[in-house]
Amino acid sequence: ALAEERHQGWHWAYYNFCDGDIRTTCPLTKSLLNTSHVNEDGLVIAVHFRSLISIQQHLTNKAKTNQCFILMDAFLLSVSPAIGVVAGMGAPILFDGLLTQIVYHIDAIFNAFHRDALSFILPYCSRYDKRSWWSSQAILVFRSLCLYGHVIQFNGVHITAQKHREYPRNGDPWQIDRDMNLVPRSLTSLQTYMKSERIVSALILRHYGGWSLAATSDECRHRHTSVNPVNCTVSGGKIRQKS
Known part of the structure; x- marks a missing residue:
């Protein structure tokens, strides 16, 4: 991904990783394009979404992008989570009409990582790949405690289907050796409390200010x-907080 960024000459805001065999739906797109049908939380995303759609309309058909991905980009650029995920990956939508919710145990099907958050969660660990590929995601989840409260599921995009190919997934992926310093000492009690839970809380989007390095502790920035x-x-x- 970093090589592709350099090749394109862009400064990416997010690095999006997703399985290549998923299908998505995004019924919210029509309402976001109609001002009278957008609630207050939806307005946070609607302006960016309409701007991106307008840009797409000036491109050739060959270059046009699926509206679900455009909507996800609008969510990321408007909300600025540390990690953005979509619905349909195991965490149920808490109630009808909820646009966003804070989650913890995230699946690897679709993850969007803020560029400033990369050092806290990547690279993926291949230590247990012969046993189970799921363990690399479990390790990412543990490390994401430094970003706790800023891993946000966007319910405007849903994964509706996925094909699973064969890969190693034996044993309990959460059985991981404790010699890797994955979680800061100050957060081990939170790790014990969360275990492998997926849901943290519903999120009122218009009250959320986004994630930045300033939201992480010195312990995370200096030791993790x-x-x-x-x-x-x-x-x-050597990560530094931007002034």
Whole structure:
């Protein structure tokens, strides 16, 4: 992804990773394009979405993008979560009409990572790949505690179908050795409390100010932003808070 960014010459705001065999639906698109049908939380996203749709209308048909992905981009650029995910990945929508909710245990089907959050969660750890590929995502989930409260599920896009190919998934993916320093000491009690729960809370979007490095603790920034590529041990890095 970093090589592709350099090749394009862009400064990406988000790095989006998703399975190539998913299908999505986004019934919210019509209402967001109609001002009279948008509630207060929807207005947070609607302006960006309409602007992106307008740009698409000036492109050739060959270059046009699926509206679900445009809507997801509008959500990311408007809301600025540390990690953005979509509905249909295991975390149920808490109630009808809820646009966003804070989640924790996220599936790898579709993840959008804020560029400033990459050091807290990537690279993926291959230490347990022979046993189960799911363990690499479990490790990412544990590391995401440094971003707790800023992993947001956007219910405007739903995954409706996915084909599973064969890959290793034996045993309990959450059974991970404790020698990797995945979770800051100050957050181990939160890790125990959350375990593998998916839901944290409903989110009133218009009251949310977005994620930035300033929202992370000194402990996370100074001791949890570098990963040994061989054994996946987490340590300190050189990340700096932007002024």
